[in-house]
Amino acid sequence: MSIEKRGTSWRARYRGPDGRERNKSFGRKIDAQRWQHEQQSRINRGEWVDPSVSRTPFGVVADEWLATIHHLKPTTRYSYEFVLRRRVLPTWARVPLSKITHDGLVQWVTALVESGLSASQVHQAAYVLSSVCKYAIRTARLTRNPMADVRLPRLRSERERRFLTHDEVAKLAAAAGTYASLIRLLAYTGLRWGEAAALRVGDIDLVRRRLDVVRAFTDVRGRMIEGSPKSHQSRTVPLHRWLCSELAPYVEGRDRDALVFTAPGGGPLRKSNFRHRVWYPAVRAAGLDGLTPHELRHTAASLYIAAGTPPKVVQRILGHASITITLDLYGHLYPDEMDQWADRLGEIAATVWPERGQIRDTGDDEPPSEAGAKP
Template structure:
């Protein structure tokens, strides 16, 4: 029998999981043992039985094991995950067993983080890291479901991108002195800072007016680490003709493996140093205080759309994973496209109406298919 009374007067219930392993629980009352047995057998039949022993591991121990398994992460992403774990996740969850993590507790944790004054984006990122770790536990058979799924998160209010026009780009470039070419390059190619700072001469094809984006720098723990671009996507970006001669002069005499843009000492450019020492003072001097180097990427998108680029072209240029991502950020830039569609629809209907007035039919003479002759007759 699967339920037996022990000498200590407790009732022992036993079941075997899908692997044949026996699981036993002890109860004071026979009815409790029977209920547990029925529930356990039903869960085993459904395939969502969780061995209590496997769910006793703490979130802290499991997070360490999960992070060790994430071999696909870029160094910069790994560093951000570890920061979220250290600052927002483990202070609450480190000693809590996986079996004790509930939807309500995760929701309460998110509420506490939000109430503490953390930015919505930071709260959402911490929740995402915890959810990824718990999803890994589900796949490993330690939890039947992910209790972080479906938790309501604070809304992130996206700031409106800053777009410069051609004159503003020119004035900013002039104010940046020896780095004017870098400013124009960023504003007309849309490369991310890490992509531009890691760009080597061999990646410039000035005859075809193309730059190949294959690597990027990321700052991790104060050190620059070279890795793949965001989304791990290699791409080819067009270079406007007016930049070609200036770039050719700039890289003349450099080795193919040399960096195109460097710090004054010849080493790699760091965003924080460049922004504080060169970019921010230059931007303020031309009435653009608060501008960041990343705003030049937004500018590149704006200038490309104004020159007639469609959403797919902008997506490829910027290296976005999908066109929907491009539209999420730059939907407002394509308003003229919608106007053009409406105008073409107006023209089509006007042409149809004019044709109807001229012929008395919509679209010209109506062909009577019933009178159409078969071939060969």
Template sequence: MASQEVAIARGEWIDPALSRMTVGNWIENWIQLQVQLKPTTRVRYDVAIRRQILPVWESVPLANVTHSEVSSWVLGLSATLAPATVRYAFRVFSLALSAAVKDGRMVRNVAEGVPLPRIVSRPKRFLTHDEVGRLAAACEPYGTLIRVLAYAGLRWGELAALRVKRVDLARRRLEVVEAVTEVNGRVVFGTTKTHQRRSVPIPRFLADELATAISGKGPEDLVFVSPGGEVLRNTNFRPRFFDRAADKAGLPGLTPHELRHTAASLAVAAGANVKAVQQMLGHASAAMTLDVYAGLFGDDLDGVAERLDEAVVRRNADSMRTVGDQAAVQSTVGGAKYVAD
């Protein structure tokens, strides 16, 4: 009784009946309430829950989940799964536990502070203009599609969902407002990854190519379609067209997403700043763009030092001229006074 009274005084008391709910039952209820999830994200959540979370935690009461046991679970997953997979499963589990805390079923989220495996990023691959040209030529009749990916930086889903009415040839802009995804074999149209629309500039030569590509199509028609006139699916396009073209162009192992990296690289080389690249690619923030492409911008420390040096030299030169002008004025005035006297 005394310990319960202390818990109440500290605001840490929870109803024992609520905390006896098992993790399996709680997650089943929690996932149904996540109405904000995009279809593809929900599928990924479901996979993590079914494969990594429930096999260990399904029958464990929420009250019995401890920090050390969560750490042991992460360690066990890390022995057989990639770090990214482990971190994703942990994130889903931690979100569910946080919701349980808000629902008064746990005192705190015991998953907080659990050590996670590090993700080692692979070096990004950036194509040159010549390599983009070779790939596009090898991928005909989808050469224009390749150049849109490489020079506009669209995600595959955004490209596949691009409609004729979103191509502004006069302003040389692509209005990116929706994306298409594959969910359990079905094609689903929805918002972009960040749920934001954006306007992407395109070079003049690409606008001319797109004018040809959309000629004779209606405003609601898709710009790029499969040979059968259906929505382009990455799972079909890659083996039938892209992978073969990459091998033919001497670029084996290339992926369509690496053309998005290429767009960032070519834009920076052309003088684009980090904010422009962020807007073009549709990143949530400029900080994210720097995290992903920091190496493209360089630190420019030598340039900063040079510009500071030039500023100080100019200031000193201006100061010396000002002092010299003042001395000349005083000499002239003094001489005139002497003559007058």
């Protein structure tokens, strides 16, 4: 490290961890010393980044990051790309990584909020930007995530979930006409829409009364793409006997690769078309205004729980990645049995203790009685 005067300026030099020497000129010696000290401090803390790579525009790194998320579902990749193009890149595309600061990000978040975006949409934009920064850290172009300490607007509580009764399911199915069996399948198996739409004849075993969930449709930019279920987890779902009887006409004598449920003209069911042609009219006719197709999945969970199904079994049927997800979503539907288990514990204790559950006085915390007091 050295500082030398050249004409009217001062040039500071230092050698980076990569062995290369770097320099920068300043009008004042003190500024050169400060810069040199700052670079050495970064090297000592392990936070030094090659200045040439830290000048890479954010947009370049964002495009690289997009190419690394091919493992995600098509709809997820599309949503990330949409948010990136619409809400992140207009501000940050040409900004060098080293110029993305905490204050600048705070101003960006404020601008998003003032533009009318919901708290959820702002969180999505921040998540995508943060993900690009994390990729920049992995590729040694940043040492810390500038988005890490930026406060985001508070998310509103989720819309209250709606659970149908057996009678309401029956009314909705009746109003759905030729798609009544699809309504009952969704309400009594908990399949996601994309899973039901991609269901093929070979996935249903009427003898074993089982349904294999091994694929799902997603609609990406108007194209129906077949992939694996959410979280890439296949599962087997039990079928009620009466539901097997109802599905028999859709299965028996048909090609194993044929779709069980199709659009009126053939081909896969598109959720958007189904909503307008079947769902909305059926919901209105059944007096269930505001109901969404996904709430039939919630309904299946609630009906299973009401029938006394253990949480672990509900998890397997719904295909949740962990029991935590199941309990977070539906734990409140299980009856509060604390008193029952407390009474049972007390009964067991009463059979063990001579005092039949009375706490024995050890004399450690309470003073001795007058009869037992020593002089």
